Amino acid sequence: MNIKQLITAALIASAAFATQAAPQKPVSAAQTAQHSAVWIDVRSEQExxxxxxxxxxxxxxxxxxxxxxxxxxxxxxxxxxYCRSGRRAEAALQELKKAGYTNVANHGGYEDLLKKGMK
Structure with a gap:
């Protein structure tokens, strides 16, 4: 192997190691959903x-x-x-579907979402 081939091989090897991504912190499905959609709390203003x-x-x-x-x-x-228990969120979901909304989900209660890592 000549010097040119040796340098090329070294550059390729170093580039392969340099481009490896740093380990990422796992993200839950709930956290991913939180950042890619609209979240509506259907509880009262007081709640x-x-x-x-x-x-x-x-x-x-x-x-x-x-x-x-x-x-x-x-x-x-x-x-x-979401709401307190999921009941009002379900009622809201049904109303939004009737109004033509196509991508609506009931995520249940606020406390349960906090337990799943939502903030």
Missing amino acids: FSEGHLHNAVNIPVDQIVRRIYEAAPDKDTPVNL
């Missing part, structure tokens, strides 16, 4: 003020159809709903 997910918008369930455009004007936007 929302006592604690809510960081990027959540408060639209009480009885106002969901009237105010959904504030958070998700596009009916294909991923919309994640």
Whole structure:
């Protein structure tokens, strides 16, 4: 092997090691969903003020159809709903589906989301 081939091999080997990504911290599915969709807390304003997910918008369930455009004007936007137990979120989900929203999910209760790593 001549010097040129040796240098080329060394450069290729060093490039392979240099491009390896640093280990990444695992991200839960719930955390991924939190950053790629609209989160709506359908509890009352009082409940929302006592604690809510960081990027959540408060639209009480009885106002969901009237105010959904504030958070998700596009009916294909991923919309994640939660409340205290999941019951009001389910009612909101049904209303949004009737209104033509196609990508809506009920994520249950606020405390359960916190236990899953949501913030």
